[in-house]
Amino acid sequence: MKRTTLYIILLILLLPAGMRAQEVGISAGFGMSAQRLDDLKALQRYVTSLEVVGLETVSSFPEYAMTSVSLYYQLYESIRIGAGYVFTSTGARSNYTDYSGEISWDILANSHRLGAFLSYAVLDGERYDLSVYGRVDANISRVTLSRTIYVMGYGTRQNEKYGGVKAGFTAGTEFLWHFRDFSLGVDGGYMLDLPASLSSLDSGEDLTIPSGGAPGVITADWTGWRAQAKAIIWLHF
Amino acid sequence: MSTGRYIIILLVFTLLPAACTYSDPGYFMVDPVPDDSATIDVHTNLDTMIDPTVTASDTLWVVFEAKVNNGELYRAICILEDSIVYDSITASEVDTLYESFILLDSFGIPPSIPLDPGLYPLYMDFLYSTNTNSLGDIFSYEWETKELEYIILVEGDGQ
Numbered sequence: 001m002k003r004t005t006l007y008i009i010l011l012i013l014l015l016p017a018g019m020r021a022q023e024v025g026i027s028a029g030f031g032m033s034a035q036r037l038d039d040l041k042a043l044q045r046y047v048t049s050l051e052v053v054g055l056e057t058v059s060s061f062p063e064y065a066m067t068s069v070s071l072y073y074q075l076y077e078s079i080r081i082g083a084g085y086v087f088t089s090t091g092a093r094s095n096y097t098d099y100s101g102e103i104s105w106d107i108l109a110n111s112h113r114l115g116a117f118l119s120y121a122v123l124d125g126e127r128y129d130l131s132v133y134g135r136v137d138a139n140i141s142r143v144t145l146s147r148t149i150y151v152m153g154y155g156t157r158q159n160e161k162y163g164g165v166k167a168g169f170t171a172g173t174e175f176l177w178h179f180r181d182f183s184l185g186v187d188g189g190y191m192l193d194l195p196a197s198l199s200s201l202d203s204g205e206d207l208t209i210p211s212g213g214a215p216g217v218i219t220a221d222w223t224g225w226r227a228q229a230k231a232i233i234w235l236h237f
Numbered sequence: 238m239s240t241g242r243y244i245i246i247l248l249v250f251t252l253l254p255a256a257c258t259y260s261d262p263g264y265f266m267v268d269p270v271p272d273d274s275a276t277i278d279v280h281t282n283l284d285t286m287i288d289p290t291v292t293a294s295d296t297l298w299v300v301f302e303a304k305v306n307n308g309e310l311y312r313a314i315c316i317l318e319d320s321i322v323y324d325s326i327t328a329s330e331v332d333t334l335y336e337s338f339i340l341l342d343s344f345g346i347p348p349s350i351p352l353d354p355g356l357y358p359l360y361m362d363f364l365y366s367t368n369t370n371s372l373g374d375i376f377s378y379e380w381e382t383k384e385l386e387y388i389i390l391v392e393g394d395g396q
Contacts, residue, residue, distance in 0.1 A: 058261060066257060067253035067257045087257055091259035091261060098269050
């Protein structure tokens, strides 16, 4: 609780002088996101091709849930600024199962985005507003590769973890419906991600697969659509 | 702001990321198509021996050859009463001609075997591939077993 209060105070202190001290809000959102992740899809095809039996693709980085928490500051009547965290998760699974056992490849891809945003209200009513926004993030990718073999009562599971950091830029629109001291809303946008090369969290080596006779470095490219519903609690100072 | 509201915010902060982590328990069930079954031929000197006997002074030598057609031989194990008297996995390589499909070897049952005089069954089990093309077959965790049984007379003093 003290940390939350500290963040709010820091945000206010960092604002340029002369701003109107109006409202600070804390929001939480929940939604869906789609992402490109073409290299990870190629990685899934490659690792499964190495198996002694033909694995079937059960899933391959589908649209999946995202969640966010943000701090808002009403800078001017039509302009809000803020900072926040967005968590996005997706993954892939390939599997072969018969009566004697199974082989699975699972790839879990998580994106942790820390960034700042600015929104401008193009429609500003008493009870609602419609805004456009831009956002800049540091996008921290974490990818876990898991291979599971379970045969006739004997099993093994191997995990490898990889990570990378790059910037991401999002543009979108936001609709908020205001109540006495909270707002409900939806926002949607498109994120353009600079693909981050993935390297092992243990050894630091790049994650590669053979590509045209040379190792091709695997990147995490989270470019894609996102949409969420959210609630904002306004703190009056 | 009320304490309850802070609690709600904290719960949102902590629970939503965990709830959003991707997982997929799906599987792709396959009914493997088996190849032609493997067959095994086993010959031992016990086949022609009349009343194989462990005497008080002589070891009974068992010589055998197992050959698998269209498959692999994984293991041969011979049990007299409750004792393992031969196991191809632990057998000396010097005495063993062991390829993936054929095993020619021998072992002795010495007079010192701790059994009272009498008749005992000697079980010779040969484990070989099933050719079912299942994961158990591919990783050699699944096998067919051919078991031979011979009656052995032990005349030793059992010491």
